[in-house]
Amino acid sequence: MTGKPTLVSLARELGVSRQTVSNAINAPDRVNPTTLARVRAAIDQSGYRPSRAGRQLRTRRSMNLAMRLYPATDGINGSVLDRFLHSLTDAAQRLGYRLTLFTAADDAGEIAAIDELLSTVDIDGFVLTGTHREDIRTAWLLRHDVPFVCFGRPWSTSDDPYDAPHPWVDVDGAASTAEATRLLLDRGHDRIGFLGWPAGSGVGDDRRDGWLRTVRLAGSADTDVDQLSVRVTDSVANGAVGGRELFSRGATAVVCASDSLALGAFTAWRQSGADLSVGPAVIGFDDTPMAAAIGLSSVRQPIERAAAHAVDVLHHRLSDGAADEAPEPHLLLASTLVIRQTDPFLTSGEPASVRSAGIETHKEKVT
Amino acid sequence: MTGKPTLVSLARELGVSRQTVSNAINAPDRVNPTTLARVRAAIDQSGYRPSRAGRQLRTRRSMNLAMRLYPATDGINGSVLDRFLHSLTDAAQRLGYRLTLFTAADDAGEIAAIDELLSTVDIDGFVLTGTHREDIRTAWLLRHDVPFVCFGRPWSTSDDPYDAPHPWVDVDGAASTAEATRLLLDRGHDRIGFLGWPAGSGVGDDRRDGWLRTVRLAGSADTDVDQLSVRVTDSVANGAVGGRELFSRGATAVVCASDSLALGAFTAWRQSGADLSVGPAVIGFDDTPMAAAIGLSSVRQPIERAAAHAVDVLHHRLSDGAADEAPEPHLLLASTLVIRQTDPFLTSGEPASVRSAGIETHKEKVT
Numbered sequence: 001m002t003g004k005p006t007l008v009s010l011a012r013e014l015g016v017s018r019q020t021v022s023n024a025i026n027a028p029d030r031v032n033p034t035t036l037a038r039v040r041a042a043i044d045q046s047g048y049r050p051s052r053a054g055r056q057l058r059t060r061r062s063m064n065l066a067m068r069l070y071p072a073t074d075g076i077n078g079s080v081l082d083r084f085l086h087s088l089t090d091a092a093q094r095l096g097y098r099l100t101l102f103t104a105a106d107d108a109g110e111i112a113a114i115d116e117l118l119s120t121v122d123i124d125g126f127v128l129t130g131t132h133r134e135d136i137r138t139a140w141l142l143r144h145d146v147p148f149v150c151f152g153r154p155w156s157t158s159d160d161p162y163d164a165p166h167p168w169v170d171v172d173g174a175a176s177t178a179e180a181t182r183l184l185l186d187r188g189h190d191r192i193g194f195l196g197w198p199a200g201s202g203v204g205d206d207r208r209d210g211w212l213r214t215v216r217l218a219g220s221a222d223t224d225v226d227q228l229s230v231r232v233t234d235s236v237a238n239g240a241v242g243g244r245e246l247f248s249r250g251a252t253a254v255v256c257a258s259d260s261l262a263l264g265a266f267t268a269w270r271q272s273g274a275d276l277s278v279g280p281a282v283i284g285f286d287d288t289p290m291a292a293a294i295g296l297s298s299v300r301q302p303i304e305r306a307a308a309h310a311v312d313v314l315h316h317r318l319s320d321g322a323a324d325e326a327p328e329p330h331l332l333l334a335s336t337l338v339i340r341q342t343d344p345f346l347t348s349g350e351p352a353s354v355r356s357a358g359i360e361t362h363k364e365k366v367t
Numbered sequence: 368m369t370g371k372p373t374l375v376s377l378a379r380e381l382g383v384s385r386q387t388v389s390n391a392i393n394a395p396d397r398v399n400p401t402t403l404a405r406v407r408a409a410i411d412q413s414g415y416r417p418s419r420a421g422r423q424l425r426t427r428r429s430m431n432l433a434m435r436l437y438p439a440t441d442g443i444n445g446s447v448l449d450r451f452l453h454s455l456t457d458a459a460q461r462l463g464y465r466l467t468l469f470t471a472a473d474d475a476g477e478i479a480a481i482d483e484l485l486s487t488v489d490i491d492g493f494v495l496t497g498t499h500r501e502d503i504r505t506a507w508l509l510r511h512d513v514p515f516v517c518f519g520r521p522w523s524t525s526d527d528p529y530d531a532p533h534p535w536v537d538v539d540g541a542a543s544t545a546e547a548t549r550l551l552l553d554r555g556h557d558r559i560g561f562l563g564w565p566a567g568s569g570v571g572d573d574r575r576d577g578w579l580r581t582v583r584l585a586g587s588a589d590t591d592v593d594q595l596s597v598r599v600t601d602s603v604a605n606g607a608v609g610g611r612e613l614f615s616r617g618a619t620a621v622v623c624a625s626d627s628l629a630l631g632a633f634t635a636w637r638q639s640g641a642d643l644s645v646g647p648a649v650i651g652f653d654d655t656p657m658a659a660a661i662g663l664s665s666v667r668q669p670i671e672r673a674a675a676h677a678v679d680v681l682h683h684r685l686s687d688g689a690a691d692e693a694p695e696p697h698l699l700l701a702s703t704l705v706i707r708q709t710d711p712f713l714t715s716g717e718p719a720s721v722r723s724a725g726i727e728t729h730k731e732k733v734t
Contacts, residue, residue, distance in 0.1 A: 006485070006486045007482075007485055007486040008482045008485060008486070008511050009482070017512060018485065018512060018513070019512070063488070064467070064488065066465075069452075069453060072449070072453040072454075076656050076660070082439070082449045083439055085436075085468075086438065086439040087439075089436050089468045089470055090438075090470055093469060098467050098468065098469060099468045100431070100467045101452075101465065101466045101467075102456070102465060103456055115374075115375045115376070116373060117465075118374055119374040119375070120430075121429070121430070121431065121465060144378070144379075144385055145384060145386070288656075289443050289446070289655075289657055290660045293443070293603070293630055293657045293661065294660065294661060
């Protein structure tokens with residue numbers, strides 16, 4: 001199909017099986033001598049060169065990247081990682097790499113899987129997702145000099161992520177929730193709550209920080225701030241409980257750490273007796289298909305750019321690229337706030353009319 | 368981590384780099400002779416055996432399966448293939464296989480990519496999705512004796528899929544829409560519409576057939592059937608247009624070929640002035656997170672079983688399993704109809720209260 005000779009095209013041309021051509025290259029003792037001579041001659045004439053072997057001789061690379069695939073979740077929160085996977089596969093293929101998937105029960109299991117993959121299928125580099133505080137994976141990979149990049153910054157409480165000894169690309173969650181909070185302030189809300197995850201999650205605390213600094217700047221007292229922050233584990237049902245609690249404490253609008261929480265808070269808001277015509281009073285995170293479907297405003301991460309950058313970083317290292325052409329080792333991307341009219345079912349007659357605010361909430365920090 | 372020696376554990380033990388151990392095995396000329404002798408001795412003592420090479424010698428297998436990843440869609444319809452990918456990765460890993468992803472623009476591109484993968488990274492077998500009429504991929508794979516399995520039956524209009532010369536696993540769409548239609552009949556609806564895709568898609572026509580045979584059995588005349596079927600390309604917006612058309616023609620309920628169409632039809636139903644208390648009058652397909660979020664009833668495919676079966680079929684062929692233990696080469700699975708109360712925002716106070724009907728719509732056909 002591609003014009004250049006392949007194992008399959010050679011087999012077709014010679015009228016032998018694919019396995020025979022493969023054996024002629026890798027296990028000549030399995031091929032009868034006459035056929036072997038004929039296949040070898042054809043291979044020499046055709047210029048066919050088994051690409052993996054050729055590549056490995058030239059570059060010692062397998063052209064394989066690998067990533068752990070986390071279990072499917074409720075399909076709301078997890079969908080952002082599926083978007084990342086699609087983008088990563090595309091970006092990898094554009095540079096000639098394939099992406100191999102594996103699963104693991106926890107970080108130790110992921111390290112064991114990486115260890116085995118390095119011994120067995122010759123992976124050039126790894127993409128880590130779900131970074132968190134005290135992440136044992138990055139230390140292990142550094143110690144063994146395994147090329148990798150993180151989607152997610154290291155969440156150390158003591159060290160500057162821009163000093164990290166490994167590359168990462170991430171999205172600025174705090175800037176995103178700050179922008180969402182400012183939108184609600186601009187619309188006249190003065191008691192804006194935050195619905196987030198239990199303390200200790202780097203990603204969750206970062207998203208809460210953006211809300212916190214914005215309501216403080218706007219003059220909220222510490223007592224108000226305590227009142228207007230609720231933390232629950234991530235689910236739609238918990239979002240409804242947390243949302244009801246916040247509205248009962250006098251919040252008129254809520255910024256959420258995820259779209260799962262936002263969906264729950266949204267149902268609570270609709271039942272709170274609030275004036276539904278004031279525009280979006282609940283803002284989610286990750287702009288999932290669910291948010292689009294019900295007309296919920298949400299923060300959209302630039303997943304495609306993050307994935308492309310992760311592949312660029314690995315490719316540069318693997319191909320021994322020039323130092324002065326190295327992609328940013330530590331890159332924090334800005335997100336976009338997608339503002340929608342809520343209530344698509346009852347008012348507009350159209351599902352989820354979407355307009356993108358295109359707000360760049362944060363300039364990329366380039367070190 | 369795993370107890371048995373690996374490339375990484377050997378390097379650690381010897382105080383040399385991973386690359387040095389790898390070179391000692393694959394490129395001894397790159398290692399200085401003293402180190403080489405020491406590493407080789409340690410390898411011999413440890414019983415370490417590079418697994419890929421070992422496996423290939425024993426079985427000539429790479430333990431790699433591969434699948435084309437289609438571009439991300441609106442996140443509603445495409446999400447069922449993401450669920451399949453998660454399940455497939457899990458099932459593959461349980462049997463010791465990894466899953467490699469690639470992308471392609473069309474069927475010819477997929478064949479070219481498979482051709483290249485066979486020559487370069489030594490893939491044992493392929494999983495095809497998105498089967499359709501006149502599918503050039505299966506003929507090519509058969510001709511070149513490449514192990515593969517389809518998620519989706521061959522949609523030939525002339526040949527019995529149970530006579531297909533290759534294995535497939537699929538879900539019985541017609542039985543699913545028939546069951547959905549019967550549910551609406553039981554609830555007293557006598558003008559039930561079908562909102563589907565343009566004619567010619569095997570999957571779409573199959574889903575329409577289940578509705579068609581059920582309304583005919585219930586006594587609908589041919590003129591009614593024509594009136595109550597609308598075909599549009601898949602999108603939420605088209606679902607709204609198609610839904611409005613069906614309700615304007617007197618439909619009181621609609622069965623849909625997808626959740627994207629169902630979301631559109633659902634908005635149309637809510638605006639149609641219908642009595643919302645009668646229970647679900649729109650039923651979708653694929654039970655996406657969006658359907659759960661808004662309380663839409665939908666058909667749930669047994670994706671996990673389909674993925675596990677696909678891997679079993681490939682594994683049996685690749686491991687030269689006994690013929691009398693072969694998994695079904697052609698397996699049609701039953702789906703489940705997930706019935707929900709619509710209108711979670713205004714009435715129940717809870718998001719998407721879900722109860723699974725657990726209706727097995729069809730016994731598996733075992734040939």
